[in-house]
Amino acid sequence: MFIDTHAHLNLKDYKDDADGVIKRALENDVWMINAGVDFETSKKAIEIAEKFPGVYAAVGFHPNNSKEEFNYLTIKELALNPKVVAIGETGLDYYRIKGDEVENKNKQKEIFKKQIELAFELKKPLIIHCRDAHDDLSKILKSYFLNLKPGLSGVLHSFSGNIEQAGKYRKMGFKIAFNGIITFSRDYDEVILKTPIEDILIETDCPFLTPVPHRGKRNEPLYVIEVAKKLAEIKTMSLEKIGEQTTKNAKELFGI
Numbered sequence: 001m002f003i004d005t006h007a008h009l010n011l012k013d014y015k016d017d018a019d020g021v022i023k024r025a026l027e028n029d030v031w032m033i034n035a036g037v038d039f040e041t042s043k044k045a046i047e048i049a050e051k052f053p054g055v056y057a058a059v060g061f062h063p064n065n066s067k068e069e070f071n072y073l074t075i076k077e078l079a080l081n082p083k084v085v086a087i088g089e090t091g092l093d094y095y096r097i098k099g100d101e102v103e104n105k106n107k108q109k110e111i112f113k114k115q116i117e118l119a120f121e122l123k124k125p126l127i128i129h130c131r132d133a134h135d136d137l138s139k140i141l142k143s144y145f146l147n148l149k150p151g152l153s154g155v156l157h158s159f160s161g162n163i164e165q166a167g168k169y170r171k172m173g174f175k176i177a178f179n180g181i182i183t184f185s186r187d188y189d190e191v192i193l194k195t196p197i198e199d200i201l202i203e204t205d206c207p208f209l210t211p212v213p214h215r216g217k218r219n220e221p222l223y224v225i226e227v228a229k230k231l232a233e234i235k236t237m238s239l240e241k242i243g244e245q246t247t248k249n250a251k252e253l254f255g256i
Helices: 018-027 039-049 072-079 102-122 134-148 163-171 189-194 221-234 239-254
Strands: 002-007 030-035 055-059 084-093 126-131 154-156 174-178 200-202
Touching (some): 002 200, 002 221, 018 030, 018 221, 030 039, 030 084, 030 221, 039 072, 072 084, 072 102, 084 102, 084 134, 102 134, 163 174, 163 189, 189 221
Parallel strands (some): 002 030, 030 055, 084 126, 126 154, 154 174, 174 200
């Protein structure tokens, strides 16, 4: 069994065949968590989760949507649904910010902090997106960790940092998630080797980042098995062990 801990079947890419994609995964013992990126996609993630056993939802605001209005109470209401297992996807993304753009960065930080507080209030883990912003992200998490310990937990989804950064996040109780990127880039081999399997999750981030050998196609939860295969290769472990341990990690973190 495998759990795709980060999917987006709530996006328009699957408007015509989401049910079929989900059934194909479930038939092959792949469960999934669909993450919201704003109010509408969070709501859609819940609607999908309510239709299928083995399918769960996360609700939150992606940092690239920071120009939209974030309503704490509205997201909280969604998060109270029993199929919601996390707050996210949230975090910081400076990739498209030109120059300083302090106002944009500050808005992202403000919305991220509100979602940390919501996760703490509801005792749910965070699903964190970070791109070109690890220094600021680490400072924020460290501050909350020192104040809220042991109530802060979650995962760094689609991890893009280095070994040192992974270690810092792990010390604060966060898991590190890898996806299809590791099947076509060797940039994270060392991070994978030095991260205990007990701290690793697998994901697809579908419809994006399709793994080898499916590059060029739309990604889907079933392909998380290819991520597990690459992990097994890098860590010289059996595919069965990778599936067993990453599933255990996901179930414990998300309470499923």
